[in-house]
Amino acid sequence: MKKRKIEIMDTTLRDGEQTSGVSFTASEKLTIAQLLLEELHVDRIEIASTRVSEGEFDAVKGITSWAKNKGLINKVEVLSFVDGGLSIAWMEESGAKVQNLLTKGSLNHLKHQLKKTPKEHFEAIAQVIQLAQNKGIQTNVYLEDWSNGMKNSPDYVYQFLDFLETQPIKRVLLPDTLGVLTPRETFKFLSQIREKYPKMHLDFHGHNDYDLGVANVMESIEAGVNGIHLTINGMGERAGNAPLASVVAVINDFFPQVSIDVKESSLYKVSKLVETFSGFRIPENKPILGDNVFTQTAGIHADGDSKHNLYFNELLPERFGRKRTYALGKTSGKANIQKNLLELGLHLSDEDILKVTNRIIELGDKKEVVTKEDLPYIISDVLHNQSYEEKIKVNSYVLNHAKGLRPTTTVSLTIDQETIEESAQGDGQFDAFMKTLHKIYAKKKLELPKLTDYAVRIPPGSNSDALCETVITWKFGEKTFKTRGLDSDQTVSAIIATQKMLNIIKN
Known part of the structure; x- marks a missing residue:
């Protein structure tokens, strides 16, 4: 059976940069863009919004110049606005060739923010799309607040989609702008649209306000979308966006009918670089990327790993360029210590391992984790200083x-x-x-x-x-x-x- 290709669009440099306190320099943006396309092999990247600042313009110009030389310019996208052509002029000057046009996907936004009728809005959109086409710029269209549009004004959404079917655009981008969809609603709404518009290229853009970003992406794939929007480390406004690493692992493990091009083994390396550039720390327990997620602490788990991998799942650390570690603490047992001793090239008798284990448990009551690097010091403390009788x-x-x-x-x-x-x-x-x-x-x-x-x-x-x-x-x-x-x-x-x-x- 031929697998269905899903496009991965990374929006770390645009939507992810809306994370509070995060601002990338032009050189950092270029480095991240290069890694996303050449190292991770995502299909597309959204790198900025038009008309934001001179610094943003310089950053976009640097990325588009590099992408053009590499033959990747059509994979680089910029958020634009229905502004009578000002965004198109900005894109022309910056060298960008794909616009993601921000429009109103709910009647509530249209009435109270733009104060326009659907007809007036559609006419303005058509003018921008035509101008872009004349300038050789490809158009994708965002329906901002689409999720609330489906909840509260579905007739307007379908009217909008009917209009977009008549336009020379490549993709329709459907964002859960406020992260308000449940997985069931995500599947229901996208399935309805997929059935009504079978040839339309649909992207789903999920936010994580209720910690449902990954679950909603899963349901969007089940519903038949063609593309999904993700960010490195789940960066983004408020609670962030659906995280790239988690979604890639989920697709590879739970969707055998789907294919993606993202290179799993580079996820950790790129994520750690983005962590450094952004100052946005990766939580220790964050799936795939966190410091603790491939660390066994309980001795029974380490013992099970040596006996037919009883405590392994499909998330093997080597897939992501990482290694499994065995923490040392008050719940550690002989198996944990033996795993660490093997890594250090050390061999102890069972009697000595018991002494070291007891000392680690004692120390574990004072601090959360004893590291592998601590182990030689503990061995020295326990074994090399017993040449006297304790009388004082x-x-x-x-x-x-x-x-x-x-x-x-x-x-x-x-x-x-x-x-x-x-x-x-x-x-x-x-x-x-x-x-x-x-x-x-x-x-x-x-x-x-x-x-x-x-x-x-x-x-x-x-x-x-x-x-x-x-x-x-x-x-x-x-x-x-x-x-x-x-x-x-x-x-x-x-x-x-x-x-x-x-x-x-x-x-």
């Missing part, structure tokens, strides 16, 4: 730090089975902790080593709430040695390193 224990401590006052620390320490409490002030929290220890050891007539170096580091590539490893160098008589502490809190990691030192000198 820091039972508890209170660290006080207030503006205008010197930090104060109270420590409870058990030494030689005796528990001692002391308090002291210092120049910082750890300095106050050390001064407290000196008071305790003075009581016991014991000597403490001299701290000669103090270094804090975060595992390379780890995240913003990463573990801190504090490495302290001590000099005790003629002997110099180091101890390490690991925690998500810098001062706590230093205290852990210090407790190790106390036990080393005791032993």
Whole structure:
């Protein structure tokens, strides 16, 4: 069976740029346009609105010049207006060859915004279309607020479509401008239009106000549309537009009768670049693109992945140029840790894996996720510092730090089975902790080593709430040695390193 081709029109550079706070430079627009057409292989791009600004004009001119040299000029579209030919003149000068003419798709908009009759509106549209044809500019027509038009003034919409059948246009673009359609309504309205106008090229433009953008696009395809409008990362006004990556995955997995040309493996790369240019962050749980969507956290899922891929679906990360990762946290199990150890080329015994697992669970209660980059530090902390018997224990401590006052620390320490409490002030929290220890050891007539170096580091590539490893160098008589502490809190990691030192000198 021959597959039905669906055109993908990306409107990131026009509708997506209406995202609050987003404005692309001319060079960024050109780069994105090039990636969309040559890397992602979308069929068409809508890059701007006419007559917006001098900067927009320069951006369009740069894209059309490049597209003309590449033979892609007919894939580049610009939103235009029924303005007596002003938009056509702007397009001529900018080099654009395809206009998406914005018209009124509901009687409500026509009456209250334009204050015109349908006949007057259609006549003005016909004049713009004819002028465009005379200038060698192709026309597609947007029916703005079409979804409300179908809900509240369907006779007007059909009257409009009857008129458009008589015009030399290529496509009719049907937007759910305010994102008010349910999937059932989307299918119903588009099916009715498809049946009445079987030869008309129909595009559906879905917004995401009720988080129904992808579902409505699915129903539009079922209803027989020829094209769909999408944006990178779901960018767009208010809640945004139907997102390109999600829709591409849905079409490829659930519509075997449909073909599209978009290159899945480039989606993530292009989306991350647009994220950088726009400053519009991709949510961590956003399907296909989010940082967490190919991350297994529960140990049972990692175990299942090793046993006939029990927790896989069709959304394999490799399809989108990504990799599956296994997070480490309080729900992690042995399987998660083994997956990460394999990636790092490390091998541990079952006994050592259990020790590391317990330490990760303990740390997971303090922070959400332990990263793969943290793992060597945890292994070092758990396995490489067990060469002493723990005879001295820091039972508890209170660290006080207030503006205008010197930090104060109270420590409870058990030494030689005796528990001692002391308090002291210092120049910082750890300095106050050390001064407290000196008071305790003075009581016991014991000597403490001299701290000669103090270094804090975060595992390379780890995240913003990463573990801190504090490495302290001590000099005790003629002997110099180091101890390490690991925690998500810098001062706590230093205290852990210090407790190790106390036990080393005791032993």
